[in-house]
Amino acid sequence: xxxxxxxxxxxxxxxxxxxxxxTADRGRVTAVLGANGAGKTTLLRTISGLHRADRGxxxxxxxxLDRVAAERMPALGLAHVPEGRGVITELTVEExxxxxxxxxxxxxxxxxxxxxxTLFPVLADRRAALAHVLSGGERQMLVIARALMARPTMLLLxxxxxGLAPRIVAQIFELLRGLVxxxxxxxxxxxxxxxxxxxxxxxxxxxxxxxxxADDDADVLAADDQLRHAYLGF
Amino acid sequence: MATALRRGRTWWAGSVLGRHLLVALxxxxxxxxxxxxxxxxxxxxxxxxxxxxxxAGGLTVLTGLNGQIxxxxxxxxxxGAYTTALLLDDRDxxxxxxxxxxxxxxxxxxxxxxxxxxxxxxxxxxxxxATLALAVAVPGIALYFKxxxxxxxxxxxxxxxxxxxxLDLAFFVTGxxxxxxxxxxxxxxxxxxxxxxLLANLSRTRVxxxxxxxxxxEVAAELAGIRLGRxxxxxxxVSAAAAGAAGAMMAITVRLAAPSGFTITLSLTLLTxxxxxxxxxxxxxxxxxxxxxxxxxxxxxxxxxxxxxxxQAAELAPLVYxxxxxxxxxxxxxxxxxxxxxxxxxxxxxxxxxxxxxxTSTDTAAPTSTSTTSKGTTT
Amino acid sequence: MQQLLNTALGGLTLGMxxxxxxxxxxxxxxxxxxVNFAQAPMAMVTTFVALVVVDAGHSYWLAFAxxxxxxxxxxxxxxxxxxRPVEGGPEINAVILTLGLxxxxxxLAAVVFGxxxxxxxAPFGVRGLEVGGTxxxxxxxxxxxxxxxxVTMGLLLALFRxxxxxxxxxxxxxxxxxxxxxxxxxxxxxxxxxxxxxLVGSLAGLLIAGGSLVHPAYMDSxxxxxFVAAVLGGLDSPIGAVVGGLLLGVALSFVSGYVGxxxxxxxxxxxLMLVLTLRPGGLFAQAAARRV
Numbered sequence: 001x002x003x004x005x006x007x008x009x010x011x012x013x014x015x016x017x018x019x020x021x022x023t024a025d026r027g028r029v030t031a032v033l034g035a036n037g038a039g040k041t042t043l044l045r046t047i048s049g050l051h052r053a054d055r056g057x058x059x060x061x062x063x064x065l066d067r068v069a070a071e072r073m074p075a076l077g078l079a080h081v082p083e084g085r086g087v088i089t090e091l092t093v094e095e096x097x098x099x100x101x102x103x104x105x106x107x108x109x110x111x112x113x114x115x116x117x118t119l120f121p122v123l124a125d126r127r128a129a130l131a132h133v134l135s136g137g138e139r140q141m142l143v144i145a146r147a148l149m150a151r152p153t154m155l156l157l158x159x160x161x162x163g164l165a166p167r168i169v170a171q172i173f174e175l176l177r178g179l180v181x182x183x184x185x186x187x188x189x190x191x192x193x194x195x196x197x198x199x200x201x202x203x204x205x206x207x208x209x210x211x212x213x214a215d216d217d218a219d220v221l222a223a224d225d226q227l228r229h230a231y232l233g234f
Numbered sequence: 235m236a237t238a239l240r241r242g243r244t245w246w247a248g249s250v251l252g253r254h255l256l257v258a259l260x261x262x263x264x265x266x267x268x269x270x271x272x273x274x275x276x277x278x279x280x281x282x283x284x285x286x287x288x289x290a291g292g293l294t295v296l297t298g299l300n301g302q303i304x305x306x307x308x309x310x311x312x313x314g315a316y317t318t319a320l321l322l323d324d325r326d327x328x329x330x331x332x333x334x335x336x337x338x339x340x341x342x343x344x345x346x347x348x349x350x351x352x353x354x355x356x357x358x359x360x361x362x363x364a365t366l367a368l369a370v371a372v373p374g375i376a377l378y379f380k381x382x383x384x385x386x387x388x389x390x391x392x393x394x395x396x397x398x399x400x401l402d403l404a405f406f407v408t409g410x411x412x413x414x415x416x417x418x419x420x421x422x423x424x425x426x427x428x429x430x431x432l433l434a435n436l437s438r439t440r441v442x443x444x445x446x447x448x449x450x451x452e453v454a455a456e457l458a459g460i461r462l463g464r465x466x467x468x469x470x471x472v473s474a475a476a477a478g479a480a481g482a483m484m485a486i487t488v489r490l491a492a493p494s495g496f497t498i499t500l501s502l503t504l505l506t507x508x509x510x511x512x513x514x515x516x517x518x519x520x521x522x523x524x525x526x527x528x529x530x531x532x533x534x535x536x537x538x539x540x541x542x543x544x545x546q547a548a549e550l551a552p553l554v555y556x557x558x559x560x561x562x563x564x565x566x567x568x569x570x571x572x573x574x575x576x577x578x579x580x581x582x583x584x585x586x587x588x589x590x591x592x593x594t595s596t597d598t599a600a601p602t603s604t605s606t607t608s609k610g611t612t613t
Numbered sequence: 614m615q616q617l618l619n620t621a622l623g624g625l626t627l628g629m630x631x632x633x634x635x636x637x638x639x640x641x642x643x644x645x646x647x648v649n650f651a652q653a654p655m656a657m658v659t660t661f662v663a664l665v666v667v668d669a670g671h672s673y674w675l676a677f678a679x680x681x682x683x684x685x686x687x688x689x690x691x692x693x694x695x696x697r698p699v700e701g702g703p704e705i706n707a708v709i710l711t712l713g714l715x716x717x718x719x720x721l722a723a724v725v726f727g728x729x730x731x732x733x734x735a736p737f738g739v740r741g742l743e744v745g746g747t748x749x750x751x752x753x754x755x756x757x758x759x760x761x762x763x764v765t766m767g768l769l770l771a772l773f774r775x776x777x778x779x780x781x782x783x784x785x786x787x788x789x790x791x792x793x794x795x796x797x798x799x800x801x802x803x804x805x806x807x808x809x810x811x812l813v814g815s816l817a818g819l820l821i822a823g824g825s826l827v828h829p830a831y832m833d834s835x836x837x838x839x840f841v842a843a844v845l846g847g848l849d850s851p852i853g854a855v856v857g858g859l860l861l862g863v864a865l866s867f868v869s870g871y872v873g874x875x876x877x878x879x880x881x882x883x884x885l886m887l888v889l890t891l892r893p894g895g896l897f898a899q900a901a902a903r904r905v
Contacts, residue, residue, distance in 0.1 A: 048794060050790065050793070050794070070793045070794060071793045071794075071796050071797060071798050071799070072796070073794070073796070074794075074795060074796035075796060079794075080794045082790070082791065082794060086788070086790075086791040086794070088784055088787050088788045088791060088792075089787075090783070090787045091780075091783060091784065091787065095780055095783075098777075098780060099780055099781070099784050099792070099795050099797070100795055102777055102780070102781065102795070102796065102797070103795045103796025103797070104796070106777075107777065108777075146795070150795075150796070297705070301705065303705055303708055303709075305712070352886045352889070352890055355889070355890070355893065356889060357704070358704035358705060358707075358708060359642075359647070359648035359704060359707075359708055360844070360889065362648065362650065362708045362712070363648060363650075363837070363840040363841075363844070363885070364882070364885055364886065364889065366650065366836075366837055366840070367837045367840070367841065367878065367881055367882040367885050368882055370833065370834050370837045370878040370881075370882075371878040371879040371881070371882040372879075374875040374876055374877070374878045374879055375875070375876070375879060377875040378873050378875035378876050497830075498830075498833055499716070499719075502712055502715065502716050503716075505709065505712060506713075506716070509709055509713075542724070545723075545727070545728055546723070546724045546727075549720045549721075549723040549724045549728065550720070550724070551720075552716050552719065552720040553716075553717060553720035553721060553724065555713075555716055556713045556714065556715070556716030556717030556718075556719070556720060557713070557717055558713070559709055559710070559712065559713025559716065560695060560710060560713040560714060560717060563699060563706050563709050563710045563713065564695075564698055564699070564710070
């Protein structure tokens with residue numbers, strides 16, 4: 001379980017997060033929604049240690065994550081897939097995956113590789129290819145698979161639907177739902193595409209200008225017309 | 235609003251050129267007084283400070299205003315110096331000195347245009363590497379054309395006789411006979427003042443604002459209708475011309491143009507002067523040149539006192555230059571003068587309260603405002 | 614005909630050294646986007662370390678090892694203490710910094726080791742080998758040079774291709790932020806990269822010095838040739854740097870043999886300008902358009 005308490009962060013004088021508190025339950029998908037500039041990406045970057053928090057705390061299953069360096073997160077069970085995919089295009093598919101595995105214990109367990117290749121057969125076919133040649137959907141699968149290589153308990157996903165065709169988005173969300181169910185993985189999903197995010201999320205947190213304006217079950221949020229019009233755009 | 239402001243002042247303080255000329259005139263008076271009271275040895279030192287200052291001034295315009303870097307200014311000085319030496323090869327050469335200097339500037343300018351055109355597409359490390367190659371390559375040319383350029387020994391420079399009217403004028407102004415060293419120093423400083431007035435003026439005009447616009451934001455500059463390549467080449471050419479003048483003065487001062495005078499170290503120390511002064515400030519460049527001229531002796535003496543041999547102690551000055559470059563980049567990236575100026579400005583602002591905070595951004599805002607105006611004129 | 618062959622052979626040997634030096638520049642450029650102009654004096658300093666070891670009566674090989682180790686350490690120290698603060702900053706600052714370091718190391722070497730030419734030993738003969746009664750321009754030391762560079766490149770290739778550390782180093786170079794998120798200590802990898810590059814630079818320095826004279830400035834032109842070679846290869850590609858080094862070595866050898874050794878640097882300048890104007894991405898670039 002990820003617990004965020006009173007988290008504040010900013011860029012110079014600009015406050016991007018202002019006292020954000022919520023919890024993301026184990027084995028659940030929690031969607032973080034909101035318009036551009038609401039603070040969604042900053043939230044993920046602050047949780048994973050890429051951005052320094054000014055105030056507040058982050059706990060994962062009881063251990064404090066704030067003030068922990070980003071490079072130690074994989075060992076603590078947190079994986080962050082950044083916006084814009086984050087595939088290292090100069091490396092091969094398998095090298096990307098191996099890199100993910102190295103983060104946890106410093107070496108790659110061949111069983112992990114086998115597992116993600118079973119989960120993502122597309123990647124198995126192209127393991128020796130440079131990631132550069134993959135399509136957008138394949139890249140998104142690669143980064144999720146790469147994150148899974150570290151056997152995380154908590155997966156942070158930033159805009160996985162960005163720039164993908166609806167069919168591919170549906171496919172990836174389906175995959176995510178399966179993973180959450182079979183591996184009891186927790187997912188914190190940042191999305192601008194609120195409708196599709198709420199379709200797989202159990203819970204939703206809506207941010208506006210760095211503050212939490214709503215925090216409820218996904219179907220409650222989806223049914224709230226006023227909220228949808230004001231913050232979610234559908 | 236600008237005209238309203240201007241109307242309140244007299245013409246010479248109001249116009250940029252007038253202000254620069256006034257400063258130049260004051261500078262000239264100071265120079266004459268200082269040179270007149272200095273010994274022959276000091277005069278030669280001051281002459282070398284002047285030629286280093288001219289070259290550093292050219293380089294600071296390039297680096298500070300246009301954001302380009304050149305490690306080739308020592309080589310460009312060599313071109314000016316060799317041109318001067320070729321024109322002043324014996325006492326009866328007959329070419330008047332101003333023409334010789336102009337020729338040196340013209341030849342260097344030409345080379346600068348060729349190098350600048352090739353370098354216009356380069357930035358940062360690529361430009362540094364290319365100009366470093368220039369610095370390494372040029373001395374080799376002098377060695378290869380041994381017959382014409384004197385090889386390792388170099389070419390002697392014969393200073394023509396001082397014109398009678400200059401001697402008379404000097405006697406009339408100072409009441410002393412003009413020695414050759416003092417004559418050389420006067421020439422070098424006169425050249426420096428002329429060069430600096432031209433450079434200062436240029437940087438205030440549309441050309442200078444274009445250079446700054448290119449430095450600050452290439453995309454914005456291009457959108458504003460500024461041709462990046464042309465702006466870069468023109469900055470390089472102007473800078474090279476200054477290096478040519480510096481080379482001519484160096485040749486006259488040292489009375490020799492030889493490959494050993496134009497090592498990589500010269501180019502790099504020029505960069506030190508510029509970095510030290512804060513990129514883009516002519517005053518800073520002059521300060522840097524002063525340090526390049528007078529620091530070695532001080533440091534070398536200290537080194538000898540500390541028990542180093544003469545040869546070892548002679549290396550302390552470059553050591554200090556290098557350390558200064560490293561420290562300035564790490565601690566005060568705007569250069570000493572620039573950092574001091576910013577600190578001063580900030581203090582003044584704090585005293586004035588936050589209401590005037592816009593005045594800090596005048597420097598950075600200038601290019602943007604030019605961008606819009608030049609867009610208006612070109613489209 | 615024989616002169617042609619000898620010029621080519623000499624060029625290839627020298628080209629190997631330029632290739633090594635270009636490789637050192639490329640390794641650093643790839644990971645930190647900095648052209649380390651101080652690479653030349655760094656290599657020079659380590660050669661002087663070797664000279665000290667030799668002067669103390671030890672064998673060439675001990676001196677060789679000492680130089681490489683000190684190259685490794687010097688690279689790490691320079692990255693960690695001096696270069697780290699300007700990484701990711703304005704590129705002009707990094708350029709000025711490495712040039713400042715260039716002057717500092719030069720002056721320090723002159724103060725500590727003296728400012729005169731000193732001869733440096735070679736472990737193998739520096740006379741041309743005899744093949745079928747004629748002497749060719751390949752010396753015993755030349756063979757060693759070629760082999761040493763090839764072995765080093767092979768080891769580096771193996772390190773980057775087949776080890777976890779190599780994978781982490783490449784990831785740090787290509788995408789530092791993603792590498793961090795995957796648990797890579799990027800700072801350490803950059804330090805290691807600089808250390809390895811500096812070691813390769815030291816090797817080039819030793820190979821240039823062997824059987825010849827050393828002096829605080831003896832590597833200065835090599836940094837220019839190494840840079841030209843690296844740009845020929847595209848500045849981003851280790852393989853390109855090696856090919857560029859060999860091509861440049863041969864080209865300069867011909868200029869030296871048929872025109873005049875004084876114009877070698879000018880030829881390098883002309884080659885550099887041609888490449889940057891016609892193929893800014895290097896000779897082997899697929900996309901010709903790239904900001905240089």
